[in-house]
Amino acid sequence: MTTVNQETIKKVAHLARLKINDEESKTTAAAITEVLNLVEKINTANVEDVHPLANPLDNNLTPRADAVSESNQREALLLLAPSSEAGLYLVPQVIE
């Protein structure tokens, strides 16, 4: 039986850029442990020689030509941004 502790949850949450407090990490650890025990059943299967399947129809991809197909929508897209200035997205300072 897999058990995930609060420290692991905090680490994984940070990898996923989620902030969780002590209380949340406790309840999340319990919930994730339960989910991992559900999915643990995959270990009963012997699939060593099976090739992984990512797309259920295998090779059905139909890529389009690598050509410009959209007009410039910079202004419309920037209107959606929480913060922008002079045609750019504004974020907190990145380099100290």
Next chain:
Amino acid sequence: MHHLSLKAIANKLTKKEISAVELIQYFLDRINTHDKTLNSFVTVCEEQALQQAHAVDQLRNKKKLPYYAGIPIAQKDIFCTQGIKTSCGSKMLDNFIPPYNATVIEKFNQAGFITIGKTNMDEFAMGSSNESSFYGAVKNPWNITKVPGGSSGGSSAAIAARLAPVATGTDTGGSIRQPAALCNLTGLKPTYGRVSRYGMIAFASSLDQGGPMAKTAEDAAIMLNIMAGHDAKDSTCANNAVPDYTANLENPIKGLKIGLPKEYFSAQLDSNVAKQIEQVIQTYKNAGAEFIEISLPSSELAISAYYIIAPAEASSNLSRYDGVRYGYRCEDPKDLTDMYERSRSEGFGSEVKRRIIVGTYALSAGYYDAYYIKAQKIRRVIRDEFLTALNKVDVILSPTTPNTAFNIGEKVNVPVSMYLSDIYTIAVNLAGLPAISAPAGFINGLPLGFQLIGKHFAESTLLNAVHQYQKLTDWHTQSPEQYA
């Protein structure tokens, strides 16, 4: 009016027995009367819908319009609609007004359908009860203490209460079929790649598929005719020909070979559900169908494989919500990491965060092979078992859900118990197969659905089989008394 089929409504519009404005106003009035209780819509597009209806009425006097022009449709709030808020049931996108239409929306617009509103859903389509929505739970019109299913629960409740004639849904692990079953509707998950995913907000990209939700197989076939087809904007969208899905509806089903997976009809199956499904089998036998026992030996692994693959893909897809380009941003971030972490923690609900953490864990160094790769291997085994079975039979029959609708609040704090409610639907998404749910009768006043699973791109067979069943039964014509 609200019980009519798409064809019957179109007929009235064409003959000018009713105008598009009157029709839209009729359904808007029903929404205003009933949706305070049901909460099936996140946005009602009153003004735009009436404007478009007015334009349809004007144009009808001047030229020939598409046959279904003027008919209202409810669109799941996962499909981007230009100029109309598209929230995906999340606080993260509560302020998101897309500058473009999803291909599915574009296709319905071109066919003349009028978007009457955007329907409520589980946040980012993660749920089976519509309780994880930022906009609150949706109530099942058959009993408002029960869930309508999820994630397309707003769409199913809206049609069941006859607030819209048809609606769109999306299905990653059962999100069209399960709510259709719990609300007495017909819902089709097409083959993976049959319907474009462009502009359909991503949850798990190798499993997600949009499809029709309707009262009958005939209406679903009409909708699929509009929705299906290649789209250069979605490289996973299949490029094979789209048949007329209404063309074969009337074909007799004598000789149709139906498989019954022994794993789905085990002793654990609820006896009331078994009894109801036995009636469905009997109806098909009377129509000349043949039943053959089949085996899907790895089906008990499907839920496990799914709850690795779907969260893994979700954790990757949802990394785009960073508080920079669109969507929610936290107040006064102290630096970039703080902005990412707080925007995402405040913008996402608990089920979404739980799945992101599971997915990130399954994809992290040291666990990738043990979880993700292994789940993908099991995915191939599951798909191949279906393909082998479907060599012997035309379709596979099962219940859609293990039970009828459960109580609101019953499973909300027990995620694993919620996950198990998708036991009959999940494997179909892993295999990319088409499957349909249709009304199978009632247990203690609550609807139950049965599911037919078909070969890749054999949607016509499924629609034909359900249409023929619906000619022999009247379950699908029943609607909740309060909304008669």
